[in-house]
Amino acid sequence: MERHDAIVIGAGLNGLVAAAYLARAGLDVLVLDRASAPGGIAMPYEIAPGFLLPRYALGSGGLPPRIAADLDLGRHGLRFIRADGGVTCFADGHYVANYRDGVVHRRELARHSRRDADAWTRYRRDMLRAARGLAPLLARPATGPARGLFAGLRARLSLADRLAELAPSGMADMLRLWTLPAAEFLDQYFESPHVKAHLCAAALMGGTLGPFSPMSASRLVWPWLSEAGGAMGGAPDTLMPQGGTAALVAALMTAIRAEGSAIRLEAEVTDILVKDRKVRGVELANGEAIAADVVISGLDVKRSFLSLFRWKDLPAGLVERVGRVRMRGVAAKVNMALDALPEFPGLPEGCPSIGGGLRLAGTIPAMERAFADWRDRIPPRDPLIDVLIPSIADPSLAPPGKHLLSAFVQFVPEELHDGPWTDESRDALRDLVTARLASVSPGIETRILACEVLLPGDIENEIGLTGGDLAYGETTLDQLFANRPFPGAGGAATPLRNFYLCSPSAHPGPFVMGGPGANAAAEVLSTRKGRG
């Protein structure tokens, strides 16, 4: 029987990161993916000949510099582009842009309210403080199951130390951030409805919380986690791989192959072989069995446990616990090929922030209504739309002069209240998105060469992501840190020996790109070392 040190199921970004770390550490790794192209949700895909964009992910954001440096991806051809972090366009013609330069960003806010421009100082301080507090938690497993008495004790003591360091005001700040709704948290800083909606919309994207849902304030912190976040006093910028996620995937593949490990595509894992409560290997759809010391799954937690194992092999209660993990689709993906750069007459010419993304939003009450629509499973009427035109910052992604548009439509239910999505409701959604785009960019509808709408259900069917939830499990406090994916986990290790999770279902979740993969590799390596 074919045998490897480690098998990674799924060639998504996290799977590739985990494989690359393990391969660098000298392990013989085999990556298996059922698709014909690697990348998982970031799978590069040609919507029309020469137009390359990630099929399911938005394609903004890159690996944290730490991971890129650890894996030496620069040597494998990866370059990054820094872009100012996005613009929000409102239906009433106003816009708020993000600039990484503090002076410019303050001037931008002062266009809406001089007082808010000044309040930015305190907001930035509180966001960076929260981000600095979170960074160490996200960089390593969150006090997972103690392997060995002292490891667990040390982890708990260090957590206690951190909590003890918090002055009463620090504790109050932490509670404020982790319990308040985003809308009310922002009220404590800003007065301009546009500034508040701009910050709020960014926090809602990809989450299952509305602006008035408790805890949604915590999502405001995530953009500040990037290591250079706000270094220049302005808004955090975004770091995008040159050549898009395709280049990122290619660099990771090169890095893995350079270490002598292999990636096998069109190889679907159907079963995980368990013997004596230990995972021993996998079985492919064609009946082939491959043995491995460890198996690392890049699939979501439900798919990993509920469809790859025979349930009787799982420890008692695990099926129920996994079943209770909440995964719900909230966003549809719209991909477009455009034959010219869309114009944005409402935005100043040459605005550098467009490269970092464009968000079409309403006021905060309108966002709450969109959220209520999603909860009531009504087809979206006024959704939040996150648009990225990656070919602005990186023209190599489309044929010369042509452009790509990648959009997330936030608050799209998996299934409608009156049954599944029909062709009409799907077309209605496409028309709504086109109309909203045309409201900020008149004439864009005449430039569309190809357009495709992927509903949460489509995402689930095509790549097997449960619910089409691109966050791999809701990101509320009960499913984060030590509770991710279920209470008591908090890392890549699972209740099954030799079986690890490296998808964003595991800590630290979708917020740190590649973070779950790096964590999984670190846990595998430390366990191997412990066993000698």
Place this chain on the structure above:
Amino acid sequence: MTPDSLPKQDDEQAVPRPEITDPADERAPVDPALFEQVAAEPPFTRAVTATPLHLETAGESHTNRWVTWNGYTVPEVLSDLTDEYRALRGSAVLMDVSPLVKYRIAGRDALAYLERLAAQPVAPLAAGHAQHVIFCEGGGFVLGDGMLFRLADDEYRLVTEETHLAWLADSAEGFRVRVEDVSATLGVLSLQGPLSCFMLTEIGVDEAAALEPGAARWVSIGGMPVYLSRTGATGDLGYELWCDAEDAPHVWRAVMSTGQPFGLRPAGFALRELARLEAGHPRAGHDYLSAFAAIEPRDMLPPAAIWPDFSIAASKGLFNGGAALRAAAHIAPSRRVVRLAVEGLEPVRFAAVSLGGKVAGIATSTGFSPALGANIALAILDTGALAPAGLAVLAERRDGLSIVETRLPARILAEPAFSHPRRMMVPAPSRA
């Protein structure tokens, strides 16, 4: 909540309603249009934000060296720092300090509001006088400091290094007071040096000599109304001239043409920094951080850590941060801003300050003081390192293509490197 049950008026939040302000109603919100800079161009296209005196200083610039101060582009050095310094200590210099942030605070409760805001008593301040004020957030940590001018009984002007509008507006809750940012409407010229009073007298401002330190009054220069105050942070005699933004260039020219024969020189930001350093004044955002900007909690400092002679006056009542400061009055701050002098006769660059080989603090402003003939600095030191001896800085000097590192002994200066008795003289010396 279903879409229908949401109240309709929620949407009105988004529609900018014209603010109706009744001039008689002091509680009414500030009409934002009144002092708004009309920004026709988007923020990112504006590489140079000019002060009202930009054309004047640009015309004087022989070096084309500029710096950004508070978002404004101002000259760093106009001719030569040594020459400008010589003029400052021997004759006088004229500087554009318009980027300072200016707030107008007016209304029936202005005094009560400022008593609440500032950590020092402000009631004794008479109209036509100015004083230094410090203001803290609720935890007793410094947000900023500035000069407070009492223009009239119910009207004040607060001049600061950084913007504080959000805090000033938050603190105004419950007071019948207006707070407005009037920075863009005022041009500010700083005339500093031993001959400054003489030059003002030459222009025809006979009132200058009689002004006490910190006092201010309206005068006329070249036919333009100018609010003249005997202020400035150079440790010497000096005045600041506050005028309409439109008048500022004319005032500049009037002062320059009169003063030039007597050695008056225009000077840039570098000289202002050097003079401030010699006089030992910490600058907000540079030598200390506003509590709202300090990401690390230990960078938030109480007033006594920055101004050693600060204490809460017995007459002072309730004020922002007062409860926390009084509760912690017996606890010495863990870090302090101090003035350092470093041995050595040539200008050097340094940042880390060490005691017994261990880093004990950081020099935030450094420069070579001609007055003392030594390198001086403002530094933040751990209180434990306030030793009479043993302090050192690691100076770096570039020699060709190599770095020469030298450890230079440093000592804490009890007095500012430059402070002339002329600063406090009344009447001010007005003879050349």
